[in-house]
Amino acid sequence: MRAVLVDALGPDCQLCGLYPGAVIDHDHESGLVRGLLCGLCNRVLEECPHLADCPRADYQNAPPAAGLGLIYPISDEWRTRDSTRQRKIALLGFDPFEGLPTRRAPSPTVGARSTATPSHRAISRNRTGRGSRPAEVSESTP
Structure with a gap:
């Protein structure tokens, strides 16, 4: 494209x-x-x-x-993960993503394999420069 x-x-x-x-x-x-x-x-x-x-x-x-007349591939669009959405709902007490317009790919037929590739955002670091969330530190003593 x-x-x-x-x-x-x-x-x-x-x-x-x-x-x-x-x-x-x-x-x-x-x-x-x-x-x-x-x-x-x-x-x-x-x-x-x-x-x-x-x-x-x-x-x-x-x-x-x-x-x-080019259409951007739906597979390359950014979407909020379900886990992120649930975390935001728990933190805020409401769903901040509710009602936002989204384009969704048509549901694949039964038995069909998806040929979609992961988006560049899914495989790259967070754009803020921070990496993934640090692991929880165990409070157990050695």
Whole structure:
């Protein structure tokens, strides 16, 4: 998918044009691929309060890759794990994820094997720079 975007639109960020397009940006509700963005533009894109006459709003209203009709693979989207969800519900006393729009892959037919690959986030370190949660320390004496 990245190769198709680079061939059609070039390798640079389609919003600022200053850095390489490192992220395939897509609409999380429809799955439609919008273009390649640098890390900075990808982080700040959704914070734009404008409806028009702003580069970020214009990008979202008329995505450069819209004409290509590419759909971002559901298997690569980030999803909250059930264990994380249950931990958040216990901590907060309510479900913070309830009602959020999600795209789900169609249920596989009985006996079918999934060909989905784990997402880059599932196999990489937490983006905050912290690794996994430290193991509990045993209080038993030697």
